[in-house]
Amino acid sequence: MADNVIIEAPMPGVFYRRPDPEEPVFAEEGDDVDAGDKVALIGVMKSFHDVTVDTDGVVTEFLVDNESEVEAGDALLTVAPS
Amino acid sequence: MFEKVLIANRGEIAIRIIQACRELGVTPVAIYSDTDENAKHVRLADEAYNVGGSVARKSYLDGETIIDTAERADAGAIHPGYGFLAENADFARAVEESECTWVGPPSDIMEQFGEKTQARNLMAETGVPIVPGTTDSIESADAVREFGDEHGFPVAIKAAGGGGGRGMRVVERDDDIDSEFEEARQEAEAYFSNPDVYVERFLDDPKHIEVQVLADEHGNVRHLGERDCSTQRRQQKLIEETPSPALDDEQRAALCETARQGVAEAGYVNAGTVEFLYQDGEYYFIEVNARIQVEHTVSEAVTGIDIVKWQLRIAAGEELDFDQSAVEPRDAAIEFRINAEDPSEGFEPMPGTIESYRPPRGIGIRVDDGVDEGDDIAPFYDSMFGKFVVTGQTREEAIERSKRALDETTIEGVPTTIPFHQQVLGDEQFRRAEHSTTYVEEQLDLE
Numbered sequence: 001m002a003d004n005v006i007i008e009a010p011m012p013g014v015f016y017r018r019p020d021p022e023e024p025v026f027a028e029e030g031d032d033v034d035a036g037d038k039v040a041l042i043g044v045m046k047s048f049h050d051v052t053v054d055t056d057g058v059v060t061e062f063l064v065d066n067e068s069e070v071e072a073g074d075a076l077l078t079v080a081p082s
Numbered sequence: 083m084f085e086k087v088l089i090a091n092r093g094e095i096a097i098r099i100i101q102a103c104r105e106l107g108v109t110p111v112a113i114y115s116d117t118d119e120n121a122k123h124v125r126l127a128d129e130a131y132n133v134g135g136s137v138a139r140k141s142y143l144d145g146e147t148i149i150d151t152a153e154r155a156d157a158g159a160i161h162p163g164y165g166f167l168a169e170n171a172d173f174a175r176a177v178e179e180s181e182c183t184w185v186g187p188p189s190d191i192m193e194q195f196g197e198k199t200q201a202r203n204l205m206a207e208t209g210v211p212i213v214p215g216t217t218d219s220i221e222s223a224d225a226v227r228e229f230g231d232e233h234g235f236p237v238a239i240k241a242a243g244g245g246g247g248r249g250m251r252v253v254e255r256d257d258d259i260d261s262e263f264e265e266a267r268q269e270a271e272a273y274f275s276n277p278d279v280y281v282e283r284f285l286d287d288p289k290h291i292e293v294q295v296l297a298d299e300h301g302n303v304r305h306l307g308e309r310d311c312s313t314q315r316r317q318q319k320l321i322e323e324t325p326s327p328a329l330d331d332e333q334r335a336a337l338c339e340t341a342r343q344g345v346a347e348a349g350y351v352n353a354g355t356v357e358f359l360y361q362d363g364e365y366y367f368i369e370v371n372a373r374i375q376v377e378h379t380v381s382e383a384v385t386g387i388d389i390v391k392w393q394l395r396i397a398a399g400e401e402l403d404f405d406q407s408a409v410e411p412r413d414a415a416i417e418f419r420i421n422a423e424d425p426s427e428g429f430e431p432m433p434g435t436i437e438s439y440r441p442p443r444g445i446g447i448r449v450d451d452g453v454d455e456g457d458d459i460a461p462f463y464d465s466m467f468g469k470f471v472v473t474g475q476t477r478e479e480a481i482e483r484s485k486r487a488l489d490e491t492t493i494e495g496v497p498t499t500i501p502f503h504q505q506v507l508g509d510e511q512f513r514r515a516e517h518s519t520t521y522v523e524e525q526l527d528l529e
Contacts, residue, residue: 012432012434013461014137014461014462043461044430044431044433044461045422045431045462045463045464045465046431046465067135069117069462
């Protein structure tokens with residue numbers, strides 16, 4: 001099995017695991033994901049950018065807390081490619 | 083007057099309110115989120131209280147905690163600024179029911195003006211012109227033609243059950259109106275589960291002109307002239323100026339008096355803005371902003387009247403001490419919003435640290451800002467961190483002075499809207515004041 005892939009923040013901003021505070025999270029640890037799936041958002045002031053995975057696999061770990069501030073390049077989560 | 087006022091906001095508007103408090107001998111109380119612990123508005127206040135986490139929902143939008151904090155701090159009033167809870171009538175009501183006074187219009191008035199169709203009807207009843215439209219839904223494409231022939235094309239076919247422009251179709255005389263009508267009905271059904279549509283005149287090249295008003299609890303209502311906010315992008319204003327270069331003195335007097343009378347008859351209290359669209363010599367009411375606005379500064383610059391201090395005085399029950407005839411705007415003023423956004427990248431917002439900051443100085447310059455050099459611009463809130471207001475004896479002088487002011491400004495660490503402003507100031511369409519709300523998005527070639 002290949003090594004875990006690290007998904008990094010594409011830009012500085014706020015890490016959101018939900019589309020909206022009332023909505024469920026995009027993905028939980030242990031969820032199967034397909035390449036291109038949206039697993040989080042980075043919010044920068046009033047604009048939002050998708051965080052997507054670039055490989056099929058399983059989400060192994062979220063490395064930053066929901067709604068916390070991140071810098072560009074920060075490791076956000078890991079995915080084990082299938 | 084209150085001894086203490088809690089300011090339920092952050093950034094430049096919190097600082098603007100702190101300044102008004104100082105001049106009135108009122109003790110300003112700040113609130114802050116985790117990320118704002120060392121923010122400029124906290125540094126400038128006498129007291130500051132943490133109200134929660136960095137995301138606005140957990141702090142600046144947490145009305146219950148804010149009211150508890152105000153009571154704990156023994157504040158006599160809460161000033162909401164703009165944004166966050168400023169237009170939340172439920173929050174205003176909760177403040178009214180607390181030990182604190184709400185610095186703003188009464189919550190029931192806010193409710194009336196917050197609901198757009200109700201606000202439109204309310205103003206129409208007082209004789210304020212609204213965009214011509216059918217109040218009832220229409221049954222056929224012929225009704226669209228009849229309306230357009232009477233009021234002019236283009237017209238907008240809108241969903242009765244909807245809002246925000248969704249499902250709206252703009253139709254010209256030569257379009258296939260039969261199919262447009264049918265498609266509008268189908269879209270209305272798809273979006274809002276209601277096929278009913280109505281028709282309204284569509285203004286394709288409007289200017290945005292708004293009137294500042296102040297009203298006290300004793301029935302005195304004054305206007306402080308108008309502002310032209312046509313330089314905007316996606317409903318976000320970028321440059322605001324007064325007087326509006328689109329109006330002559332007669333039109334200006336009529337527009338301002340119409341707005342003044344409208345809010346007077348509606349029983350409005352405190353500061354507010356009546357917004358209009360203006361095209362082909364006609365103006366139409368859009369909405370009332372029942373709060374202080376970002377661009378109140380240009381009205382202050384030309385009238386000398388401190389709108390924020392009056393908000394506090396009115397909330398304390400004081401009476402406006404000047405007549406309408408004493409409001410004599412002079413000179414021209416232009417406000418430039420300084421946002422941490424990159425105009426060359428579609429105005430993409432960008433947080434960061436202000437590595438160096440040298441705002442403009444000298445004759446005719448007012449700077450309202452929420453940061454000093456070395457401060458961070460957090461990704462949690464709005465990208466606007468400053469406003470430069472430039473005054474000149476004429477619009478031409480204000481424009482030339484603005485170019486000078488922006489040229490001597492240094493801001494490093496984040497991109498800003500300054501290059502956009504510099505381009506606009508050199509653009510003939512803006513200089514000739516031939517720009518409408520479509521200018522930035524459709525006519526200006528962004529560099």
